[in-house]
Amino acid sequence: MNLFQIAGNQDLTSYLSSMENCPNCSTMLENHFVYCPGCGQTTDLPRFKIRHILDEFFQAIFSVDRGILFLIRNLATQPGVTARAYVLEKKRKKYVNPFSFLLLVLGLNLSVNVLIKPYTARFSTKKDTIQHVTPTVPKDVLPYIERRRQATFFIEENINIIGLAAIPLFAFIFWLCFRRSDINYAEHLVAQVFFSSFFSLFTILLTLLLGLALKHYLPFLNRTLLLFQLLYLSIAYFQFLHYQKPVDYVKTSAATLLALISWVALSGSVVFLYIRFGR
Ligand SMILES: [Zn+2]
Numbered sequence: 435m436n437l438f439q440i441a442g443n444q445d446l447t448s449y450l451s452s453m454e455n456c457p458n459c460s461t462m463l464e465n466h467f468v469y470c471p472g473c474g475q476t477t478d479l480p481r482f483k484i485r486h487i488l489d490e491f492f493q494a495i496f497s498v499d500r501g502i503l504f505l506i507r508n509l510a511t512q513p514g515v516t517a518r519a520y521v522l523e524k525k526r527k528k529y530v531n532p533f534s535f536l537l538l539v540l541g542l543n544l545s546v547n548v549l550i551k552p553y554t555a556r557f558s559t560k561k562d563t564i565q566h567v568t569p570t571v572p573k574d575v576l577p578y579i580e581r582r583r584q585a586t587f588f589i590e591e592n593i594n595i596i597g598l599a600a601i602p603l604f605a606f607i608f609w610l611c612f613r614r615s616d617i618n619y620a621e622h623l624v625a626q627v628f629f630s631s632f633f634s635l636f637t638i639l640l641t642l643l644l645g646l647a648l649k650h651y652l653p654f655l656n657r658t659l660l661l662f663q664l665l666y667l668s669i670a671y672f673q674f675l676h677y678q679k680p681v682d683y684v685k686t687s688a689a690t691l692l693a694l695i696s697w698v699a700l701s702g703s704v705v706f707l708y709i710r711f712g713r
Contacts, residue, residue, distance in 0.1 A: 494530075502538070505530045509632040513666065514673020517625040521674075522617070532627040539634045540598070546638045550645030581709040589705070596701065601630050603700065604693045608671060611689035615675055629670050633663055664690055 454463050457479075461472030469476060480486065495502050508516040508529070519525040520532070589596060605623040637659055644652045664687070671686040 500528055500530070502530050502535065505535060506632070506635065509628060512673060513629055513632060513670035514625075514675070517628045517670065518674050518676065520628070521621050521624050532624055532631060536627050536631045536634075539631045539638070543597070543634050543638055546641055546645075550641050578709055585705045585708050588708070597630065597634060600697050600701075601626050603697060604630070604667075607693040607696055608689055611685075611692065612671075612675055617675075625670075625674055629667060633659075633666060636662060636666075660694060664694060667693070 452465060454477075455461065456463055456470040456472055456475060456477070458475040459470065459473040461470055463470060463477055467477050493501060497504060505516070516529065520529050602623065605619060605626040608626070609617070609619045609622040640658065640662075641655060644655055667690040668683060668687040671689065672683055675682075675686070677683075677686070
């Protein structure tokens, strides 16, 4: 009903005084509103109580139909279907926001890297002299070896940022390869945030497993991860692009391979330039 009808039928001031403002955005709320039409906040919000906080916390993690574990399980079993539901079929409430999930995983990743040091574990400490590590190499090569060592430390210390830089690159490669599918770059980017987050989580688990229980295999970490990424993304994009014929795995595997090669080439050249010209 609009205000003119009300004015005609009943006392306007008494009607208006029965209305409240939304505490979040100040939109006028009618009594029967369950959600604010301005910002979507619930109109009946209780005060914070420890019980609610715990409820929210456990819901966020364990809820069987929308929590973080639900998202992880879905990204493990049907990554492309999940990304497609969120990105293209607009089931936005069903899944945890992929960017929040990414931040959470990056935080975990950082802690695990500090704990395990998968890349620099073979160097004793950062402060060790290079002469001690490599006693027989000619003097003019030493600066390069030292910078390579520095680069390895740099990678380990900034692994989160380096991993983040891969997301827009991967999204670009897949957008380029599947331009005709009518999925735009931003949509590819959000899908890639899902896939990269899950890949980071897998990296964390594998690093923990190798670092704590199977130290002997730690040098194979990178190759295992690359292989996993190749398989995972090939399957994920097969589902995301809604392919049906098994032969289309060739397309998604080729695109994944191209993305991985571009990434290795790009990050490799940055490290090379650092070793060659860095100070
Ligand atoms: Zn509001």
